[in-house]
Structure formats: structure tokens, C-alpha cells
Amino acid sequence: MSQPRTLRIAMNGVTGRMGYRQHLVRSILPIRDEGVRLDDGTLLRVEPILVGRDESKLRELAARHGVERWSTDLDAVVADPSVDVLFDASMTSLRVKTLTKAIEAGKHVFTEKPTAETLTEAVDLARLGARSDLTIGVVHDKLYLPGLVKLRRLVDEGFFGRILSLRGEFGYWVFEGDVEPAQRPSWNYRAADGGSMTTDMYCHWNYVMEGVVGRVQDVYTKTVTHIPARWDESGERYTATADDAAYGVFTLTTPGGDAVTAQINSSWAVRVHRDELVEFQVDGTHGSAVAGLFGCVAQPRSATPRAVWDPDVPTPERFREQWITVPDRGGVVNGFRAQWEEFLRDVAAGRPHRYDLLSAARGVQLAELGLRSSATGRRLDVPEIDL
Template sequence: MNGVTGRMGYRQHLVRSVLAIREQGGVALADGSRIMLEPILAGRNEAKLREIADRHGIARYTTDVASALGDGAGIYFDAQVTPAREKAILAAIGAGWHVYTEKPTAESTRGALGLARAAAEAGVRDGVVHDKLYLPGLLKLRRLLDAGFFGRVLSVRGEFGYWVFEGGWQPAQRPSWNYRKEDGGGITSDMFCHWNYVLENLFGPVEAVTAKVVTHIPTRVDERGAEYAATADDAAYGIFELAGGVVAQFNSSWAVRVHRDELLELQVDGTEGSAVAGLRRCRTQHRANTPKPVWNPDLPATERFRDQWLEVPDNAEFDNGFKAQWEQFVRHVVDGEPHAYDFLSGVRGVQLAELGLLSSAEGRRVPVPVVTL
């Protein structure tokens, strides 16, 4: 596990996934047996690795990733900063390790496609984190889609983000590298990878993108209290044209104050009904229950529009999404269970981010070509 000293690598992947799987007795396999996970922590800061290992009773940690890769083979996981990822994954593939990684898988479509081809040629299993699909709110949305609730889907509107403090008068809640392009930062490269797999798995593949990318906050303060130029984009406004005629719009911003129920909300409108899904909740309005509001700016609105929607019940226990996907990938490696979220899926996410940046730079609609190995 390379990169576990970072926030996501430590909290979601190590503690809430791999260690939680160990505590439950391993991953259940098709034959009824269970397989345990034995993490080897890797990174550049030995002191931090030692502290994490001691805190959780983990036997092995190393700053020498090459040596660890040469000691047998298993699953290599990467949660490093993006610029370090491609080289590290190629080394793991070359050593015969299966690879599971955070996204973006590389800094460019060409690099991401190179990883997919290298994994295919080596015959190793490969997977990319697609965590948003495992959110309870989106699982409920999937349930509605499978039931035909929407009829013909017309449009999708997504709002994501929150105010990330500049780091001066209040500490920033995201690391400073996120706002430096030269270090792999930028909300477009981060979030368009997510929106690609959400859209293609729920509504259809993206066929064209029109985007406007902005750096709203040009100067921030880093972890040492030093002011720095924010060279990466902190907001991206995108229109995505999907196969079948669905139009999706996503606003992604680290410079927006939240006036919604959750940090991520998707509104899906169809001929038969609509839904608003967040991280956990999902509410619906069927055509039979749709009111008929009348525009009248001369009188105050008396309808409580949010009260006219119905809650989709949980109807199930939802496990941590990162943990659920770890278990799925382990079964893919050990049992050969199908796994749709492979490196080629990761390529499509990187490509969409790259084309979104191109669209913004050139001020035009950009078609999204189909990528293959």
C-alpha cells in the first residue's frame, strides 16, 4: 500500500477498508473460504509509516518500494500524488503484481493507456477506485433506474463542492498540492474522472464535453504558512452529452459555499419521474405526484417544494463503499470474479478530464473518442 500517509490512503483505504476487512475475518470467496489481507505500508516518510504501523499493529513498512515488489507478488495499491503514480504502477506490473489504484491513473490519456496496455500484456489483474458508485444515495438511484422509475431519462444535473479555506486566517482542509498544477493538482483532473464513471455506469458513455475551467482563488497559504500561487483550477463547469441523448451538467468547485443537503447532489429528470440523490439520501417525485406551479413574481411562493418529494428507503445495510470495492477487487484477483472498473475505465476518466481542459482552453465543444487497447 503506497501512499497511506495521505488523508485518503490512510483513512479510507487502510483503516476503513483493509484493516476493517482484517477485523471481519477476511474476504469471503466463492467456495466459502476467506482470504486475509496482510498490508505492507510504503511511502517516503519512514517516521510516519512507523507511527501508523505501531498504531495499528502492522508488521511491515518500507521506504524501499522496489525491494518490497521483489519480495513475492500480491496486490499493489497506489494512493500517491498523481505525478508519482504512473512510474510506480509500471514497476509493480513489471514485478508481476496485480494493481489496484486511486485515480487519475496517470497525468495524461497516453500515460493511462500505456498502463492499461502494460497490465494486459503482463496478464495481471487491474482495477481503479470507483467509490462514488458505492454511495448509498447512488445505490438507491441505481435501484430506481433498474426499476424503470424515470421512463426516458432526459437530463442529469450535478452539484459538488464546498469552500476550501485559503489557509491564512483558517487552515485549509485540503492539501496545498491540490492547487498546484505542477504537482498534479486541479479539480478538473480530480473530479471529471469521477463524473465519467458515474455517468457511463448509470446513464451512458460521454460522447462530447463543453467545459469552463477557472481558478477563482489565485493565492493560497500552504501547510508551513507560506503564501503560494494557485496554478491549478479550483472550479470546473461542464456539460456532457451522453449516448442516447441525455444531457448532463456538473458544477464542481472548491470555492462555493454549500446551500444543499449534501456535498454532492444529482438531480435526474425523466419523462415518468425525477430524483435527487446525494451521498446517502435519495428523494423522488413521480409524474402522478408532480404539482403544477405557476410563475408569479408579484406574490410570495406558498408551496414548500422540497416537501413534495418522497424519500427512498434504505431497505438494506450499506457498507463503506471503499471497503466494498476492495472486497470486490480481491475476489477478482483470487476468484476471477468480473470487475468492470479496470484500467481502461480509468483511461476514459483521464481522457474526459484532458478533453475538458482542452474545451475550456479553446472555448469549444470537444467530441470524446472511444478508446481501446
């Protein structure tokens, strides 16, 4: 068997919540400890290098998790020839500059999204990546979670027959901050600071719709700022200028050419009456399924009860009990870690990652079109991006 191989990964932005919890603690540290077995039997190991702006936080994280290297000098880390991969989970406003620098320095790249603040920047970045021979991946974590893996499996096995529609419900109540502290940073609700439900979530919904059903052909969106005033981390009242909810209707095209209507509601001002914080329902001629991030239930046509509308008599049926649980196949792995392992195998093999900068640019495009649709009140076509 071949000797173990090590990839050095510069992790930029690990002092933030997502970068720390999902990417460092739940992904890279377990991979560091256990390795990733490649197709030829080689054990691939990783060596993280923590990068950020706060020296004291980096020093503390490195000591807590036994990480030898950390740095506040991103340029020096990118220029270091021993560094193989740059991961970025820092501010979106800095992402284009950071990723451009890394690609031009010959580093493989794995990045959070959005990849840019504008479509023009996202496309330029995708073109730069396409001209390189590097492995470049964008986090599409939800497609690796158990619920959506099972939903996609049902699609691949033809369970639905002809797919008719997709419906998504996402969100929860984010406290205003006056009585109960808010669960999300205040910048999320200020447009000038990059806040927006649409820009935050449409990059996710684009890859979910693509990954489960098909490409988005057009979009109509209504954005709303339901809560006009909130309180920041210092207890100061501020005006919420960013949309905190987005209600979207999309037309998708399946690989077979069928048109599918999709609806996704996203809100930070909704109270949850669902099994999970996000759920997607796919309906088809042969069956339906509902998936969250972890669970998935289905109802085939052969087991579909005959529903009868009678407003004068309380319904005796327990509709949720009429669905069957879709089982797991194989072990359940954290979705972020699962994609990290796939990306690292791609780096080791010198091949492209299936979720690249072009897929990320389509997410930025959908967010821009969603905001424009809301501003104009029009349904807008989603053109192909030409690299």
C-alpha cells in the same frame, strides 16, 4: 468448508489522508479482522504491508494498528514473491512507474486515480494491463456509496422512463489560508504541482456518468481560477495558478441509445446550500430523483405537483417536502470497503474487475478534453479509446 485463504497486500501511500483513512482504517483493517466470505464459503483474509517514504510515520502507523510488516523500499516489496497485490495511493506523478513495475512483476493491482498525468500514459498503462492475466482495479468509490447505489437502482428498475438530463453540484468553500487554515493542500492550487479542479474531479465524474446514465460523447467546459492568491502550510502567500472551479456540459448516450444532457458544476469557491457536498439530479419522463453520497429522494410522475409561476405571490409550497425517501436495501457499508471486497473476490476467483485501467483512462481523457475545451472555447467530441 475450505481452509481460510490469505492475500498479502502492499499498500503504497498509506501515510496520506485518503490512503490512511479510507483504504487502511475503513477498509483493509476491518477486512483483516473480519475476512471476506467467497462464493464457495472460503474465508478470505488479508495481510497488509505498509509502504511509503517516511520511516517514522510507517513505524508509528504499524504499531498503532498492529501491522507486522512495513517498508520504505517499494522495489523490494514489489519483487517479493509472497506479495499478491499492490495498492497505490501515492503521488499521481509516480503512479505510472509504480503500476508498471507491479504489473511486470505479476502483482494484482488496485489503485487510486488518476492513473496517469497524460492520456498517452494512461492508455499505455491500460494496454499493459490488458495484456496480462492479472486482476487490475481502479477505485470508483462513489458508485458504491448508498446514495448513488439507490440512484442506479432507480435507473435499472425503469423508474425514470426516458432519461432527459443529469445535473450535478459539487464543492465547498476552501479557505484561502490567511485568516482560516485551508482544508486542502496548497499544491491543489498550483498547476506546476499537478493542481486542478478539472484533473482532480473529471476522472470521478466520468465514471459517475458512465455508471449511472451512460458514456460521455462530448464535453464543453469553462474552467476558472476564482481565488487568485492563497496561503500555504507555512503561512506564505502564493499565486494560485490552477483552476479552482470547472463548469461542464456533457452529452451522454444511454445503453438504449438515448442522448442525455448532463451538467456538473465543481468548485472550491462555493458555499453549500445543499443537503450534501455533492448532489446529482436525474430527470426523466416518468420521474426524477436527487442523490447525494448517502441520501436519495424521488418524485414519480403520478405524484408530481402542478407548479405555477406567479412572481407576485409568495409560493406556499414546500418543494423539498414533496419528495419521497428512497429506502436502503441491505446494510450500509463504506463505499471504499465495498469496492475493496468486490476487488478481492475478483482476485480470488481469477477474474477481471469491472472498473479497470481502461475506465480510468477515459477519466484522464475527459479531464484533458475539459481543459482543452476551456482553452479553446469549443465543444469537443470524446473519441473511443482503442487498446
